[in-house]
Amino acid sequence: MTFFLRTLQLGIKSLLVHPLRSLLTVLGIFIGVASVIWLLAIGEGISRQAQKQIEGLGADNIMVRSVKPLRSNDQEASFILPYGLLREDYFRIVETIPTVKSAIPIREIRCELSYRDRSIDGRLVGCTPEYADITKLKVERGHFITDGEVKLEQNHCVLAAKVAERLFPFEEPVGRRVYSYEYQEFYQVVGVVRDRTPTAAIGGSLEAQDFSSDVYIPISTMRKRIGDTVVLRRSGTREGETVELNQITLRVDKVANVLRTAQLVQETLEPVHGRKEDVKVIVPLELLEQARTTRMMFMVFMGLIAAISLLVGGIGIMNIMLATVTERTREIGIRRALGARRRDIIRQFLVETIALSVLGGLTGIAAGYACRPFVAMLRELMMHNTPTLMQSLPEVVRNVEPQVVPFSIPLAFGISVVIGVLFGLYPAYRAAQMDPIDALRHE
Amino acid sequence: MKLAAKLVDLRKDYVLKGETVRALRGVSFDVPVGDYVAIMGPSGSGKSTLLNLLGCLDRPTSGSLFLGEDDVSKMNDNQLSRTRATSIGFVFQSYNLIQQLTVLENIEVPLYYQGRLSKESRERCRLLAEMVGLQERLSHRPSQLSGGQQQRVAIARSLVNDPYFILADEPTGNLDSATTEEILRLFENLNEMGKTIIMVTHENDVAGRAKRIVRLRDGKLQSDTTLREGPAQSRSAESASAIEEIRAAIGSDSNKAL
Numbered sequence: 135m136t137f138f139l140r141t142l143q144l145g146i147k148s149l150l151v152h153p154l155r156s157l158l159t160v161l162g163i164f165i166g167v168a169s170v171i172w173l174l175a176i177g178e179g180i181s182r183q184a185q186k187q188i189e190g191l192g193a194d195n196i197m198v199r200s201v202k203p204l205r206s207n208d209q210e211a212s213f214i215l216p217y218g219l220l221r222e223d224y225f226r227i228v229e230t231i232p233t234v235k236s237a238i239p240i241r242e243i244r245c246e247l248s249y250r251d252r253s254i255d256g257r258l259v260g261c262t263p264e265y266a267d268i269t270k271l272k273v274e275r276g277h278f279i280t281d282g283e284v285k286l287e288q289n290h291c292v293l294a295a296k297v298a299e300r301l302f303p304f305e306e307p308v309g310r311r312v313y314s315y316e317y318q319e320f321y322q323v324v325g326v327v328r329d330r331t332p333t334a335a336i337g338g339s340l341e342a343q344d345f346s347s348d349v350y351i352p353i354s355t356m357r358k359r360i361g362d363t364v365v366l367r368r369s370g371t372r373e374g375e376t377v378e379l380n381q382i383t384l385r386v387d388k389v390a391n392v393l394r395t396a397q398l399v400q401e402t403l404e405p406v407h408g409r410k411e412d413v414k415v416i417v418p419l420e421l422l423e424q425a426r427t428t429r430m431m432f433m434v435f436m437g438l439i440a441a442i443s444l445l446v447g448g449i450g451i452m453n454i455m456l457a458t459v460t461e462r463t464r465e466i467g468i469r470r471a472l473g474a475r476r477r478d479i480i481r482q483f484l485v486e487t488i489a490l491s492v493l494g495g496l497t498g499i500a501a502g503y504a505c506r507p508f509v510a511m512l513r514e515l516m517m518h519n520t521p522t523l524m525q526s527l528p529e530v531v532r533n534v535e536p537q538v539v540p541f542s543i544p545l546a547f548g549i550s551v552v553i554g555v556l557f558g559l560y561p562a563y564r565a566a567q568m569d570p571i572d573a574l575r576h577e
Numbered sequence: 578m579k580l581a582a583k584l585v586d587l588r589k590d591y592v593l594k595g596e597t598v599r600a601l602r603g604v605s606f607d608v609p610v611g612d613y614v615a616i617m618g619p620s621g622s623g624k625s626t627l628l629n630l631l632g633c634l635d636r637p638t639s640g641s642l643f644l645g646e647d648d649v650s651k652m653n654d655n656q657l658s659r660t661r662a663t664s665i666g667f668v669f670q671s672y673n674l675i676q677q678l679t680v681l682e683n684i685e686v687p688l689y690y691q692g693r694l695s696k697e698s699r700e701r702c703r704l705l706a707e708m709v710g711l712q713e714r715l716s717h718r719p720s721q722l723s724g725g726q727q728q729r730v731a732i733a734r735s736l737v738n739d740p741y742f743i744l745a746d747e748p749t750g751n752l753d754s755a756t757t758e759e760i761l762r763l764f765e766n767l768n769e770m771g772k773t774i775i776m777v778t779h780e781n782d783v784a785g786r787a788k789r790i791v792r793l794r795d796g797k798l799q800s801d802t803t804l805r806e807g808p809a810q811s812r813s814a815e816s817a818s819a820i821e822e823i824r825a826a827i828g829s830d831s832n833k834a835l
């Protein structure tokens with residue numbers, strides 16, 4: 135034990151002969167190790183974000199959405215464009231696919247809603263009571279749409295928390311009525327639900343959605359009061375669309391049946407929508423698996439970059455140690471004369487390289503843990519100083535919360551030790567192979 | 578009489594670019610315990626080669642070299658290292674201290690390679706430093722010491738493993754005459770203590786202080802002259818007390834060759 139401590143002490147003393155040189159060598163490993171941890175943490179943060187969103191959609195769910203087709207020339211004449219899911223599709227799916235446990239028809243229409251002198255740009259969402267369950271909406275006040283309200287086609291609505299906050303900053307919303315000028319309708323507020331986190335676009339198959347301006351009403355009410363056709367006023371021209379349903383959300387009985395069910399849904403829709411390509415089937419489970427493989431690839435890629443930086447650090451160590459060995463030839467000769475065996479010399483220099491790389495590793499790990507606060511700080515800073523640049527960044531980059539991956543800590547440390555040994559071995563071997571007589575004669 | 582070293586027809590050839598240089602061509606002599614030998618000879622006569630063999634830094638091409646009972650010519654690299662660690666004390670012309678270590682740590686180095694570091698050994702190193710007059714300088718670096726002081730550290734270091742003999746290669750070559758005198762006095766005291774000393778020098782004055790002069794020429798023994806038997810110098814009161822000090826420093830169990 136004392137022997138080991140002595141060796142270590144000796145190594146440190148020798149390293150302190152050239153503090154700057156040792157520091158720079160440590161820096162190489164430090165950067166390598168910190169970048170391993172950082173890159174993995176950022177990768178993990180991004181993939182967790184994606185994963186959370188996908189999981190938010192539900193692994194046992196399938197979503198079928200209407201897609202507005204690109205207008206082709208021959209359709210230009212008619213300004214009302216019919217497309218998308220039909221109520222008939224909904225019934226066909228529910229009736230013919232036994233693995234579908236429940237299904238929610240959804241219709242979404244943008245419209246302005248007001249209360250007294252306050253108004254917001256809202257999104258009316260026509261749905262059924264199960265919607266709250268499947269999308270995991272939490273009711274804050276009152277209640278969500280009920281079966282009774284659907285049956286009676288009542289003009290009742292449930293507000294997203296943000297909407298409630300903006301239309302009723304001072305009043306209790308439940309019991310009051312919001313007004314749609316466009317459709318000349320009043321809707322009585324029966325409940326408020328907590329905000330949902332918006333979903334980012336996932337892999338091109340699902341566009342970003344923001345639920346903060348949602349106002350939920352019974353789908354039957356929406357059909358009766360508004361109908362399927364809406365006219366969009368946009369810069370003078372009048373365009374319109376006829377859409378029966380924007381989305382059907384299906385819940386499958388078992389996760390194991392999800393992929394097969396999705397296949398059946400696709401086949402069911404094929405005869406009507408196959409050519410028009412105006413619907414698409416989104417399977418969160420599939421996305422989840424895609425995200426997993428993407429994550430793996432990302433990790434491998436990041437690992438590769440980090441490995442390269444560690445390699446560079448290792449080469450730095452080797453370079454310095456080779457110089458050190460040459461410089462200390464005389465010392466090696468003296469030590470050999472005083473009884474050091476070859477392996478004692480090897481040990482001495484290895485201890486030095488390992489000390490350097492372990493120091494780099496430990497400080498690198500410390501810096502690795504600083505990743506999260508650092509990114510948070512950077513974000514703050516950019517928000518204040520360059521908000522436009524910040525806005526132009528992709529959402530994932532803007533919102534990323536780095537997650538230090540637990541295994542990256544022992545990994546980084548292990549790598550730094552291995553680097554120390556690997557790149558220290560050759561210089562140490564060179565030192566040990568010196569002829570003691572020649573070494574003693576060295577100036 | 579017990580022998581510290583026995584050289585039997587020692588030969589050393591160097592092969593350089595296909596050409597063989599015969600540096601030693603059969604050298605035989607004995608070094609009894611307690612001897613004080615000066616090796617002399619012109620440049621290129623093989624002094625350094627001989628010293629390297631005696632110091633177990635190299636193996637002879639043929640012949641035998643016995644240190645105590647062991648034949649050095651049959652040892653492998655590890656055994657040679659071991660022998661250097663336990664049985665030989667080196668004193669070099671240029672001191673050869675390790676710059677980043679303190680005086681005390683430098684003295685300890687041979688013990689470190691024997692794995693014999695302990696509180697007692699540290700105390701022993703302290704005594705040795707005291708013996709060479711450096712008790713005030715224990716934690717100084719070599720660069721903070723004069724040449725004479727550095728050579729004293731080297732001598733203390735050469736004694737720490739209680740060697741068969743001290744090998745000194747031009748130990749006074751870098752020193753002025755006053756310091757040379759101090760170092761030679763130290764050697765004489767050590768020799769009187771029973772320490773065996775083998776020293777290479779080209780200065781007649783220095784060689785004259787030894788008990789015996791071995792002259793080399795062209796890799797062969799030219800002459801082997803005994804200058805005096807017994808103590809190297811008449812015992813003055815001063816040297817007697819110095820000897821007491823050394824005895825204390827080295828300890829009673831120390832001189833294994835005795």
Ligand SMILES: Nc1ncnc2c1ncn2[C@@H]1O[C@H](COP(=O)(O)OP(=O)(O)O)[C@@H](O)[C@H]1O
Pocket residue numbers: 591592593598599600618619620621622623624625626627
């Ligand atoms: N490593 C070596 N390689 C080749 N020749 C050497 C080597 N060392 C010494 N010699 C040769 O051996 C002879 C003796 O050298 P050396 O022992 O150094 O003599 P000295 O020390 O008495 O001057 C010289 O001719 C020298 O050139």
Ligand SMILES: [Mg+2]
Pocket residue numbers: 624625626
């Ligand atoms: Mg020479």
